[in-house]
Amino acid sequence: MSVRLGGVSFRYPGSDTDALHEVSVALRPGEVTLVTGRLGAGCSTLLLVMAGLAPQATNGTRTGEVTTLDRDPATRDGRKVLAGRVGLLLPTPWTQLSGMSFTVEEEVAFGPANLGWRRPRIAETVEWAMERFEVAHLARRDPRTLSGGELQCVMFAGVLAMEPEVLLLDEPALELDPAGAASMYEMLPSLAEERTVVLASTDLDRAVAVAHRALLLDRGSLVADGPAGEVLGSDGAVATGCSTTIAEIARAVGLTPGYPLTVADAVQRMRR
Amino acid sequence: MIVGYVAGKGPLHEAHPFTGLVLAGTVVILAVALPAPQGPAALAVALTALALLAGLPRVLLTALSFSMPVWFFLGVIHGVIGDAPLRALTVGAQIAAILIAFLLVLATVHPARLVDALLQRGVPFSLAYLLAGALQAVPRLRRQAADIVNAQRCRGLRVRGSVWRRVRAIVPLAIPLVLGVLGEVDERAMTLDARGVAAPAHRTALKPPPDSIPQRIVRWLLTAAAAALIVWRIAG
Numbered sequence: 001m002s003v004r005l006g007g008v009s010f011r012y013p014g015s016d017t018d019a020l021h022e023v024s025v026a027l028r029p030g031e032v033t034l035v036t037g038r039l040g041a042g043c044s045t046l047l048l049v050m051a052g053l054a055p056q057a058t059n060g061t062r063t064g065e066v067t068t069l070d071r072d073p074a075t076r077d078g079r080k081v082l083a084g085r086v087g088l089l090l091p092t093p094w095t096q097l098s099g100m101s102f103t104v105e106e107e108v109a110f111g112p113a114n115l116g117w118r119r120p121r122i123a124e125t126v127e128w129a130m131e132r133f134e135v136a137h138l139a140r141r142d143p144r145t146l147s148g149g150e151l152q153c154v155m156f157a158g159v160l161a162m163e164p165e166v167l168l169l170d171e172p173a174l175e176l177d178p179a180g181a182a183s184m185y186e187m188l189p190s191l192a193e194e195r196t197v198v199l200a201s202t203d204l205d206r207a208v209a210v211a212h213r214a215l216l217l218d219r220g221s222l223v224a225d226g227p228a229g230e231v232l233g234s235d236g237a238v239a240t241g242c243s244t245t246i247a248e249i250a251r252a253v254g255l256t257p258g259y260p261l262t263v264a265d266a267v268q269r270m271r272r
Numbered sequence: 273m274i275v276g277y278v279a280g281k282g283p284l285h286e287a288h289p290f291t292g293l294v295l296a297g298t299v300v301i302l303a304v305a306l307p308a309p310q311g312p313a314a315l316a317v318a319l320t321a322l323a324l325l326a327g328l329p330r331v332l333l334t335a336l337s338f339s340m341p342v343w344f345f346l347g348v349i350h351g352v353i354g355d356a357p358l359r360a361l362t363v364g365a366q367i368a369a370i371l372i373a374f375l376l377v378l379a380t381v382h383p384a385r386l387v388d389a390l391l392q393r394g395v396p397f398s399l400a401y402l403l404a405g406a407l408q409a410v411p412r413l414r415r416q417a418a419d420i421v422n423a424q425r426c427r428g429l430r431v432r433g434s435v436w437r438r439v440r441a442i443v444p445l446a447i448p449l450v451l452g453v454l455g456e457v458d459e460r461a462m463t464l465d466a467r468g469v470a471a472p473a474h475r476t477a478l479k480p481p482p483d484s485i486p487q488r489i490v491r492w493l494l495t496a497a498a499a500a501l502i503v504w505r506i507a508g
Contacts, residue, residue: 048462057462083471088463095459098467100404102384109478114397116473144412162468 001067002166002196003027003050008064009220010042010049015060019045021220022064029165032192034207034228035200036242037217043200046217047168050198051088052078069165084115087164091171093151097143104146104154105130105139111162122161129157132187148175156184160191167191170200185210205244208232208261216242233259275410276334276378282326284380288483289389292377294491299373301498303366305505309358312365319372331379335371342367383407388477397475413453420448 003026010020020042027033035043048054052073055062062074069085071078090096101107108129112122130136133153138146143154152175159167169188173181185206188197192212201207207228214231216224218240224231232243235257241248246266247259260266279285284292299319303312323331343364350360387400421431424444431441 051466053462053465057458057465079465079470080472084468086466088466090459090463092459095456096463097460098464099408099460100387100401102382102408106384106478111467113476113478114468114473115471116476119476119478122476122478144408158467 001026002029002069003198004065004067005049006065008049008062008066010045010054010060010062012045012058012060018220019060020049023217023220023222024064025215025222025225027196027198029194029196030192031212032188032197032199032210034204034211034214035198035217036202036204036207036214036232038240038242040219041217042220043217044170045220046215047088047170047198047200050166051086051168052082053088084111084162085164086166086168087159087162088168089152089156089159089170089172091174093148093155093175096155097151101143103139104135104141104143107143107154108135108158108161111158115162125161125163126157129161130154132160133157149177149180152176153180153184164195166196166198168198168200171202172199173201173203173206181206202242204232204242205246205262208244229261229265230258232261233257235259275407276375277382278328278330278379280327280380282380284326284328284376285382287380288481288487289381289386290483291487291491292381294494296373296377298494298498300370301501303369305498305501308362309365312362312369316365316369316372319369319376323372323376326376326380328376328379331372331375335368335375338371339364339368385479385481388480391475391477392480394474397469400475413449416452417445417449420445420452424448 005023005025008020008023009018011018023042023046035046037043045054048058049062049066050068050073052066052068052075054060054074056074056079066072066074068078069082071081073079073082073086098107098110101110105126108126109122112125117125127136130139133156135150135153135157138150138154143151146154152172156172173184176184181203185203186209188199188210189212191197199207199211211228213226214224214228215222216231216237224234224237231237233247235251237243238247238251238257238259243259244261246263247261250259250266251257255269260269299315302315306312306315320332323329343360346360346364347357350363351357383404387404390400390403391397424441425431429441429444430437431445432438
């Protein structure tokens, strides 16, 4: 297991309720795990806890056991050992800019350079990551002059250039146009072949097509964990709006739970 | 956009960043220690010629716009009230020389090259980050402030008109700017952490600027000349 949480609770400073409450889960490489829930469910917090940034950067109180790649990511030792091995992408690209790069190429190279890699290795991985996200033609541009969608692709390339073993994505396609969002989601299963991918998203129409597994959170508690189709097709998920448009339509027209999640699912079910 | 930097390919642009910095530091010492008023005046003229030769007249215009008000007050205080026009000339020339020297460095040393040069010499990442971050923060803050002005104007805030009205408009403009920046700091700290800033390795300089023996000799000569001048002034 690459990420393991045992009875983890987390509370932000000044709050009188837990953002996460007694969450236990184990994630393995080779899977895209979707984390979803309603607003305030704790999806982003779960990712921050896995990265060790909660409470390291956010402050607050964490209880329970967190192990990411065999280390507690919130400890000093864990931070050092896990540097670059756990990648995190946030929804807002402009706050993720390093503030130290004057070209897109430098921005993508920021993480690998921090890891002290040799220049030929950095050049190789930066080129690969920029091509993967189709931003190679922007290499010489000032990243601050890019559109939100372009910048998010650059930030994703920067995270991937560090070759992380665990990839934590918090609403990665929020700034992208529909075609860009679709291609970003389509990329996730291939990225998960070599690593653990955790995707926090409310864009469930797209996410369901790429997720192997889903965790459904409600006010900080894990209420469902299983294959994505099963979790998102349940009556509880559809009733609370944590499912796909097709599933909501299926429920509205009176189909029984185990709702189809995509058009293809719906067609298949109707044929049966 | 990078504050003050003018893209180019002249010898000043190609020089190692430390050469430019040593030159500016030497100018400060020369401006203060050379016999006045001829020394500082000659220095200001020499730097003006250097800026023109380097094809950077913009540097002179910027220096002029900063120097003019100071020259005016120096003229009034020393020249008219204090009856010491030579003193006004000396201080005016010193200020002009120092300003031109630093603006030349700003215009010709790309911050990325300076950061890489510092990292290559083993300067801690945090110091290099402080330098590059500060240079990038200015245009970002300017853009953010413009966005806030536009947003507040859409909501009916009047930011033009009398001085009193402009002063009153500062608070609804400044508070969102400050709060926005503080909010960003948290998120940026998280992403920097996630991008390996806490890694135990020393950060790799991406494109360390080439240095040469002649440039090193020039730097040592400039430093020696500045030190000799200080000694001469103290002894004399």
